Amino acid sequence: MTKMELQSLRQIWETRIADFLASGQSGAAWCAANDLKVHQLWYWLRKFSSHHPAKTTPATSTTSHDWVSFEWDKSPSEIPSPSVLLVRVGQAVIEVTPGFNPALLNDVVRALSV
Structure with missing residues (x-):
């Protein structure tokens, strides 16, 4: 295939x-409506996402982050620290409480992770 x-x-x-x-359809539905193979769509989506991630990521993507700003009227010393x-x-x-035994916690976590 030539460069052009x-x-x-x-x-x-x-x-x-x-x-x-823009369609909001699933890949399978859109490909069926446009007489294309689904694997081609996924191939090109992957290809473009590595070059232009913002262009191929829909606004409703689960990877986008919406940040909310707020004002806290308490000083850090007034914020209660969790006891557990x-x-x-x-x-x-x-439940880990203040004064816990770090070695014991490490052993318990390792035992549960097996």
Whole structure:
């Protein structure tokens, strides 16, 4: 494939991917409606995401982060510190209190992780 043909194919798929992302359809539904193979769509999505991640990531992606600002009217010394730390290892939950034995916690976590 010549460089010009590859560039043309890339432009075609950039347009197709923009149409797919704007459609809100699943990949399978969009490909069926546009007479394309699903694996081609995923190939080009991966190819473009490595070069232009912002162009191929939909606004509703689970990887996007929405930050909320707020004002806290208390000084750091007024914020209560938690008296118990919960450590989850699989389905087990360990309550760690101030003055805990770090070696014992390490042994318990290792035993639960096996």
